[in-house]
Amino acid sequence: xxxxxxxxxxxxxxxLWLLEELGVPYEIVPHTRHPKTDFAPPEVRKLHPLxxxxxxxxxDLVIAESGAVMEYLVETYGQGRMIPPPGSAERLRYRxxxxxxxxxxxxxxxxxxxxxxxEAAKLPFYLKPMVRALSRGVxxxxxxxxxxxxxxxxxxxxxxxxxxAGDELTAADLQMSFVVQAAAAYxxxxxxxxxxxxxxxxxxxxxxxxxSVERGGPYQL
Numbered sequence: 291x292x293x294x295x296x297x298x299x300x301x302x303x304x305x306l307w308l309l310e311e312l313g314v315p316y317e318i319v320p321h322t323r324h325p326k327t328d329f330a331p332p333e334v335r336k337l338h339p340l341x342x343x344x345x346x347x348x349x350d351l352v353i354a355e356s357g358a359v360m361e362y363l364v365e366t367y368g369q370g371r372m373i374p375p376p377g378s379a380e381r382l383r384y385r386x387x388x389x390x391x392x393x394x395x396x397x398x399x400x401x402x403x404x405x406x407x408x409e410a411a412k413l414p415f416y417l418k419p420m421v422r423a424l425s426r427g428v429x430x431x432x433x434x435x436x437x438x439x440x441x442x443x444x445x446x447x448x449x450x451x452x453x454x455a456g457d458e459l460t461a462a463d464l465q466m467s468f469v470v471q472a473a474a475a476y477x478x479x480x481x482x483x484x485x486x487x488x489x490x491x492x493x494x495x496x497x498x499x500x501x502s503v504e505r506g507g508p509y510q511l
Contacts, residue, residue: 292316295337295345296506297330298323301356302344304464306506308360310498311464314367318505357392357465364461372461380456387454387462395444395469398436399477405429406476437477441486444470448485467493475511 292309296302296318309316321330321343335341338354346353346362353359364373374380409425447454455462470490473479479486493499503509 293319293347295319295321295334295343295347297321297343298507299509299511300343301468303502303506303509304467305344305346305356305359305363306502307467307499308363308372308461308464310501310505311372311459311496312363312367314363320507355392356468357388360461360465361388368461372459372464374455374458374460380458380460384455384460384462388465391462391465391469395440395466396472398433398440399469399472401433402429402437402477405433434478437473441473441477441479441483445483445485448489453489463489463493472511 292314294302294305294309294316296306298320300323306316306318321334323329324331330341330343332341334343334345337345337347337352340354342354344354344356344359346359348362348366353362364371374384405425405428409422411421413421451457453459453463454466467490470479470486470493473486474490481487
C-alpha cells in the first residue's frame with residue numbers, strides 16, 4: 291500500500307486530496323513542523339537527503355517533490371483520470387500549470403513570507419529601523435508588484451475555462467490549489483479577484499478535499 295509521509299499545513303495536503311479523488315488506498319505517516327524552524331523534523335532525511343515533504347513510498351520507490359509525486363500518482367493509478375487526453379490543447383495547459391505552480395507561482399509568495407518574517411523578527415533596537423525599512427522597500431518595489439502581476443494573470447486565465455487546464459478538474463488544479471490558498475492566506479488575494487476566490491471555494495467544497503483534511507489533520511496556512 292502507498293505510504294504518504296505528510297507534513298501538517300503543507301503542500302502534501304494536495305497529495306492526500308489527489309489520492310482521495312482517485313480512490314486509491316493509502317496510509318499516512320504524520321510529521322509535525324519544528325516549532326522554531328518551521329521545517330519538517332530532521333528524521334525525514336532518512337527518507338530523502340533534503341528532508342522535505344511530501345514523500346510517497348510505493349514499494350521500493352521513494353518519490354519526493356510534490357509535482358513529481360502528483361505526476362507519478364496520476365500516471366500509475368489514475369487510469370486516465372485527472373489528466374486531459376494526450377495531444378489535446380488541454381494537455382498542454384495541464385503540463386504548464388503542473389510546472390508553473392512551483393516554478394513561478396510560489397516564488398513571490400515565498401519572498402513575501404521571508405520579508406514579512408524579517409520585518410517582524412526580534413532585533414537589537416539600533417538595527418530595527420534599518421532592517422524594517424529595507425524589508426518594506428523590497429516588498430513595495432519588487433515583491434508586491436510581482437504578486438499583483440501573477441494574481442492578475444491567474445484571474446485572467448480562469449476566465450478561459452472553469453478549471454485551469456479546461457472544463458474538467460485535473461491534477462493541475464490540485465497542484466495549483468496550494469498557490470491559490472497561500473495567496474489568500476498571505477499574498478493579498480481577496481474579493482477583487484472573484485474567479486480565484488471562487489476557485490478556492492470550489493476546491494474546498496469537494497468531498498474528496500474534506501476527506502483529505504479529515505485524514506491529514508487540520509489545515510490552515
